[in-house]
Amino acid sequence: MEAPRHWRLKKQRYSLTGEVCPHCSAKIFPPRDVCPECGQEAKTAFQFSGKGEVFSYTAITDAPAGYQDQAPYAIALVKLNEGPIVTAQLTDLGTEPVRIGMPVEMVTRRIKDDGNERGVILYGYKFRPVMQG
């Protein structure tokens, strides 16, 4: 990923910083200018807890360039406890089969190996099963 984009998205990627709508209190991720719930302006930062559950998922074996050393991997829509859904890889799965409804939590991991592209190595959020205990 190119440096300017990386810099811009850093907060969102490293710490799941989104927004809360000052008008209707909807939580928003990724951040956007206009609240998708009420259509008004939303720019107040909001820190998501990083907890949620698997909303749906699949497995990728034929990974795109930059992701091949991670394949096969599971990728999911994760419904955050605060409401929004995010797209992310699942990680640290061990032997537990992925299932819809599985509780997961955010961790920061290497997302993409830039290979021969210029630019920084990309880190960001993935989700792992919530440890029992």
Place this chain on the structure above:
Amino acid sequence: MEAPRHWRLKKQRYSLTGEVCPHCSAKIFPPRDVCPECGQEAKTAFQFSGKGEVFSYTAITDAPAGYQDQAPYAIALVKLNEGPIVTAQLTDLGTEPVRIGMPVEMVTRRIKDDGNERGVILYGYKFRPVMQG
């Protein structure tokens, strides 16, 4: 340049093979389905002599990726003796300044260094001043 395209364009690049229109005798390069002079179908191969003159030109110092080891280089529209104009680099210029009207002839040279892109090294036509003598 990717392999399939390279294979398709080989004849045109290595030996300036174009077409002659069977209807109006116009010589055509690069080859195309429809004669640009009379609008009828043209598919008869025609071998250009590779002789021509500089129609216009400029110099490139800030070369694009894959061409940087050749910079600075002169690039020209060359009017072939048979009529068509082709876009090509000038080469073997020595100390002679390029000028409009300068007689030139085709040579085959390395066109592009593929760098870290996959694919073959690209050879094709360039033009050099016609030797006097």
Place this chain on the structure above:
Amino acid sequence: MLPVGEHWDLSLRTLGARAVRKALADSGNLQPDAIYIGNGLANILSHQANLGALISDEAGFPGIESCTFEAAGASGAAAFRAACMAVQSGLVDIAIALGVEKITECDGSTAQAAQDLILNYEFEGTNGLTVSAGAAIIAQRYLSEYHLDRSVFQNIALQSYQHAQGNPYAMYRNGITEAIYQKQPMKNHPLGLFDVSSLADGAAALVVTREELIPEESRDDMIRVLGSANAIAPLSLHDRHQLLQYRAASQSAASALRKAGLSLSNMDLLEIWDAHAIDVVLAMEAIGLAIEGEGWQTDMTTLSSMGGCLGRGNPLGASSAYQLVETVLQMRGEAGACQIGNLPKTAFVQSLGGLGSTAITHILGH
């Protein structure tokens, strides 16, 4: 229309120009005022922008109007809709809608990566999602929500490959058996290899004009555009309020039918988007031909009658132009071995782009 497949020997400009000239010949040699080009990936795969000037000149028409339209899989339909609006506005007499895609210029992984650009790059693509994985995530949720298993996709896929057997322009013309389908490798669970369409080269074009400009002798072949609509939904799967509702598909279908003054029950032929088997299921539910959870139970006889994206092959930005051309052939009775029983008088053609984020619908009639 050119056969869908691997045209190693033809460049993008040649593919496009040939489809244009074939369509014009079919129209009784009308002279176009405009060529609208649907294309998705030439910038990446052919390193080529401004196809309007490149292809229109190559086809022999310097001086006319041209530009390129992109709406992912619906690009060709976007060009067709623009052609209809241009003619209807009175500003253009004769417009061509061309869909063209040149996939085989690059190795397969480059083409695959290019296809994935229809995802949200910043929040889907960079997290490792691919288009077919996105479709699989939708499919997984569908199966879970309605307590189904992946065998619900079998009928859709088998029928598409079976229809393609009679289509000389299709890429997969050998059909597949139940046994082969059931042994298929998974592409992205729960979607198997045969549930996901394959990219290939293709070009297809249509001529749009007013009735009185069509030469007398070609007028019998004329098909009318009765309605047209385009609608978008959030691009990213995570931004959709209801993942299993293809909202753009419902809105675009309803709006096109309303403009035509017709209802779905009037339609003799349905051309539905099947880049992934799940697309058919959700489109059927979205347009109202099935209730939620039952879109897979569809009778496929009059769906994707020439093989759809699965059987015909999927030349991305050109696929929706193929849908339209194939529908015209059916309505004229020129669909050969694919011809459906009764000559269809009306047809519903819907193209999706970007996992249902764009939907363009046309209603055609006699």
Place this chain on the structure above:
Amino acid sequence: MLPVGEHWDLSLRTLGARAVRKALADSGNLQPDAIYIGNGLANILSHQANLGALISDEAGFPGIESCTFEAAGASGAAAFRAACMAVQSGLVDIAIALGVEKITECDGSTAQAAQDLILNYEFEGTNGLTVSAGAAIIAQRYLSEYHLDRSVFQNIALQSYQHAQGNPYAMYRNGITEAIYQKQPMKNHPLGLFDVSSLADGAAALVVTREELIPEESRDDMIRVLGSANAIAPLSLHDRHQLLQYRAASQSAASALRKAGLSLSNMDLLEIWDAHAIDVVLAMEAIGLAIEGEGWQTDMTTLSSMGGCLGRGNPLGASSAYQLVETVLQMRGEAGACQIGNLPKTAFVQSLGGLGSTAITHILGH
């Protein structure tokens, strides 16, 4: 309209959505039916296709119509022309034309390479040509044919940078002096650094509708589209019969004026394409404001009145939308320090794509 420049902190979707919302606010908060997006390079620079769904949803309008238009530098104008035809056809009531380009997502050499995609890749790009070198080759032939030297470009460039000084949305607002111009490094001889526009981020949008739908209180601000035309010429320089004739520019100008029922002498303001100084020279000759060999002698007062691509900066696919918005500001008397003396009643706006291979012209009036 957003300022042209380096918007490191804004993504493509944010740039586009903000311009859309600004235009709607200006229109008296009309609700759009369609957003047509002119963009050249998002596929390459932002790894993003299907901007229709991405940006329209981001702007707060899921469910409406949208798709992307590409015609090199004229992309925004192509979207605007489509908006006009959609409204005129009666199929759309309120359409937005947005031009948006995000250049600074990548390093400069990637953006440069992307810009070069408007050349014929197989026969120009792979032989090492770049866009500015192509313009220089045209310029060199021009100087040779008419026995001129490169000082003929000075007035055009100086005026553009001077006009940009009063434009708060322009990238270069310090002006340049004759002395600085004359000491400029060569970009590609005979074009110097100041004769070639610089790429930058930008987004500009316009609302197109029928008069009766505009709120009473906003109707005074309304500008009419009197004529519109798009024409192409061969993409490749080597395919042009007359290198020094911008054929697309002549055809498109003549056709737009004919539709408006007006002539050039009626025009109070001219917005001419100046991605390269030579483009202005040849456009002036092509549209008939100068005879061959004299296009450089133009009085520039009413040309590129807010700085053009040279002074304002060149956000490729968005530049032609900037031209249109700037013209509207002039006609409303809202051009601030750039305002020309007499409020223009009619204006001629021409955008070129691909070294003159595409030309889109609009005639605006009160």
